[in-house]
Amino acid sequence: MLKVFNSDISNPDNFVVTIELVPGRESIGTSTDTLIGIAKDAFADGRISAVSITDNPGGNPSLSPDVLGYEIFKHGMDVIVHFTCRDMNRVGMESRALQLARMGMKNILALTGDYSGKGFGGQGAPVFDFDSVILTAMLQNLNQRFLLSGDPDGFFTGCAVSPFKTTEAECQAQYRKLDLKIKAGASFIITQLGYDVDKFQELITQNQIKGIKLPVLASLYLLSPNSARVMNRGRVPGAMVSDSLYNRIIAEWEQSSKKGLESAVERASKLAVILKGVGYNGIHIGGIHKSFKTVAAILDKMATIEHNWQDYLEEFKSDDKSDFYLYKQHVNLNKTKDLVKTKSQEKPSSDAKKEQFLENLFDHYPYRFMKKAHELFFNKSSSFAPLYKALAEIIDKNNKGWLLKLLVEDPFKKLFLSCRSCGDCAIQHIAFQCPEYGCPKHTRNGACGGSRDGFCEVNKDKKCIWVRAWSRLKKSGESDELSKEFIPPRMWELNHSSSWLNFHLNRDHQKNGDI
Ligand code: SF4
Incomplete structure (x- = not known):
């Protein structure tokens, strides 16, 4: 087992x-040979700690990263395998983890994953039996089992976070989830893609x-x-390229491809030295599809401009004044004043x-009502x-759970929550x-x-439920x-049974009473 990345x-x-390497939809051929060639050159160069390989990016089928x-x-280059929750249930995921461990590949980037894309005959079924936090916990659990069976080298699991969210709710949701990923066992963090240095610093x-x-x-x-x-158009979930940056790139490439590529290398190098200056432990370079030469060019350029990193800060400031920042000291002073002034002087319009x-009518009051009912x-x-427990036992003993569900639970939960009858209710979380x-x-x-500007990656006309959760909690002073x-994974064995009985009879995910 190689431990280059881990020790570096x-x-x-x-x-x-x-x-980051992105396999194509072929098992042999030029694209695969190119990726192997890039990895070999990276190994020969000696400055690269690992290559990471994506797992069906965009939800579309590609050669397995494993x-x-x-x-x-086998060529000696250390590898980080992207491991998503989209295509397999927990049984398949554990089996895949065991397979990777057997092969000695234990650097994992645990991700929830993009939504399902198109495969043979149409769109694939989205599994999402786990989210990235639960996946991280599963890998951590496997590490304990490995240890008991005499293998001290567990998975070295990383997680992703996006500091590039533009609303308070999304920022909070990202950082709260990061806390959970770390508690679940993540050992390193890789950001998603963006070009706002204040956001980078925020993390x-x-x-x-x-x-x-x-x-x-x-x-x-x-x-x-x-x-x-x-x-820029939001077609790569989580990646942020502003309008002004996009326009600059178009203008550069319109001059000539050579000029476009030179500018891309220069931009990446400048951002890399800034990131080193503000405290990042490294960079994860994507968009390398043809040759290792561009990576070498970025690293060479970095060595020549590193000492001047502060000179480039202004080039990577966002020009969108409506973006939310968690820490105002990172925003330049004028922008901060503008933001505060705009908010405090605004009078609520009739709209x-x-x-x-x-x-209030459709969100806040129903939330307060459900919270009170839940407490009761x-x-x-x-x-x-x-x-309640005694009543639940009587109903269950007489096999009348289905009647309770049909006459009371389902009408109530379907009306207020569009409940899907999973039997292991997580609404309170x-x-x-x-969910x-x-x-x-x-x-x-x-x-x-x-999510993008508060809206769901998949249902683009609907708010992300975590954005709505944040608004509800904040309004009630419970943020x-x-x-x-x-929150543990859903217990599929309870599917279509009464979640009310399951709760009171200690069958659901809350049975241990610690959540
Ligand atoms: S609701 Fe939020 S968390 Fe769920 S898929 Fe949409 S953006 Fe992601």
């Missing part, structure tokens, strides 16, 4: 460089404030007009009042709990929204990285509750 990134004096990774691994500041000491790699991407366009009224009927420390209905990825532990604790 664990040394705080190192500035680590990794490259098999491509193993070929590269470092946030980690310092919270005492998070995990190494963080920043994603960089060699932007071509095509990749910039799809990211805003109407919006507020509707929000589903609180195991309340004085009524023994009575997401401000009384159903089976409301989130296409069924996330239980926080938002995926794909600390968002993603406060690890």
Whole structure:
């Protein structure tokens, strides 16, 4: 087993460089040979700690990162395997993890994953049995089992975070989920892609404030007009390219391809030295599809401009004044004043009042009602709990759970929550929204990285449920509750049974009473 990446990134004096490779939809052929060639050249260059290999990016089928990774691994180059939750249930995922361990490939980037794309005959079924937090916990659990069976080298699991969210709710959702990923066992962090240096700094500041000491790699991407366009239009979940940056890139490539590529290398190098300057432990370079030469050019350029990194800061400031920043000290002073002034001087318009009224009517009051009802009927420390338990036992003993479900539970939960009858209810963890209905990825532990301006990666006309959860909790002064604790995976054995009985009879995920 190679431990190059693990040992490189664990040394705080190192500035680590990794490259992301994206396999194509073929088992042999030029694209596969090119990737192997890039990895071999990276190994020969000696400055790269590992290559990471994507797992069916965009949800579309591609050569497995496990098999491509193993070929590269055998050449001596360390590999980080991307491991998503989209295509397999927990049984398949554990089996895949065991297979990777057997092959010696234990650097994992645990991801919830993009939504399902198209395969043979149409769109694939989205599985999402786990989210990335639960996957990380599963790998950690496997590590304990490995240890018991005499294998001290467990999975070295990393996680992703996007500091590039533009609303307060999304920022909070990202950082709360990061906390859970770390608690579940993540050992390193890789950011999603963006070009706002204040946002990059925000993550470092946030980690310092919270005492998070995990190494963080920043994603960089060699932007071509095509990749910039799809990211600018939101077609790569989580990747942010602003309009002004996109326009600059188009103008550069219009001069000539040579000029475009030179500018892309220069931009990546400048951002890389800034990131090193502000405290990142390394960079994770994507967009390398043809040759290792561009990576070498970025690294060579970095060596020549590193000492001047502060000179380039202004080039990577966002020009969108409406973006939310968690820490205002990172925003330049004028922008901060503008933001505060705009907010404090605004008088609520009649439209805003109407919006507020509707929000209260359809969101806030139903939330308060459901919370009260939940406290009354589903609180195991309340004085009524023994009575509910006794009633549940009588109903269950007489096999009348289905009747309770049909006549009371289903009508209520379908009307208020569009309940999907999973039998293992998690609404209380997401401000009384159903993750089976409301989130296409069924996330239980926080938002995926794909939301954009508060809207869902998949259902683009709907708010992300975690954004709605944040609004509900904040309005009720309960924002600390968002993603406060690890929520275990749904228990599929309870599917279509009464969640009310399951709760009171200690059958569901809350049976141990610790959540
Ligand atoms: S609802 Fe939120 S967490 Fe779920 S898929 Fe959409 S963006 Fe991701």
